Amino acid sequence: MQAGVHFESQSPDEEVVYVFRAHPITNIRWIIGGILFSLIPLIVAIILVFPGPYSLPIKNASILAVLLVWWLFVVGFMFREFLVWFFNLYIITNKRIVDIDYFSLFSKQVSETPLDNIQDITHKEVGLLQNWLDFGNVFIQTAGATSNFEFHNIPNPDGVQKDLMDLVRKSRRLHEHA
Known part of the structure; x- marks a missing residue:
């Protein structure tokens, strides 16, 4: 059980068992991309400003303005990617599962189903990185x-599969005896 965790549509007698989001290592692609994109204007500025065959008579204020606008877009991109990762949540309670898919600041989708509706659960870990760091689908x-x-x-998809199957079995036993 995850103590102190509550969500918007949670009923009073419902307990949150797990809250998941994608493994942090899945952020590495946009982090490296953001770092590389933030370096591009510096490299271009060095080529264009310093004396050489490609240098242009550009004022420092113009270069600074372009750099700041570029970095504003890069930071905005990285912030958006972080928000998408942070707010995409998978919640398992003692009564249902909830999947919150966050697409952007103004777009999200919430799906849920009672545990009794679950028929089959499988997990998949593909590749060295997922097996080594124990994360998957x-x-x-x-x-x-x-x-x-x-x-x-x-994280830990095989453990999640086993625990969720246990919750489904308990839920079905409760409803059979009710």
Whole structure:
């Protein structure tokens, strides 16, 4: 159980068991990209300003303005990527699973299904990095018209699969005896 964790549509008798987000290593691509993109204007400025065959008569204030605008876009891109990672959540409670997909500042999708609707759970770890750092995807097949759920790049996918199956079994036993 994750003590002190609550979410918007949580019912009073519902307890949060797990809250997941993608493994932090999945951020490395946009972090490296952001660093490389922040260095591009410095390299271009060095080539264009210092004496040489490609130098141009550009004022320092113009270069500084272009650098600041470029870095503003890079920081904005990195901030957006961080927010998407941070707010994409997978929540497992004692009654249901909730998948919060955050696309941008003004766009998100929330999907949920009761534990009793879960029919099959599989997990997949592909490649050296996922196996070495123990993260991967968990696929949850549900009954009826409810869409299937995918928890992408979460830590310990095999443990999550086992624990979720235990919760589903407990939930079904509770409903059988009720």
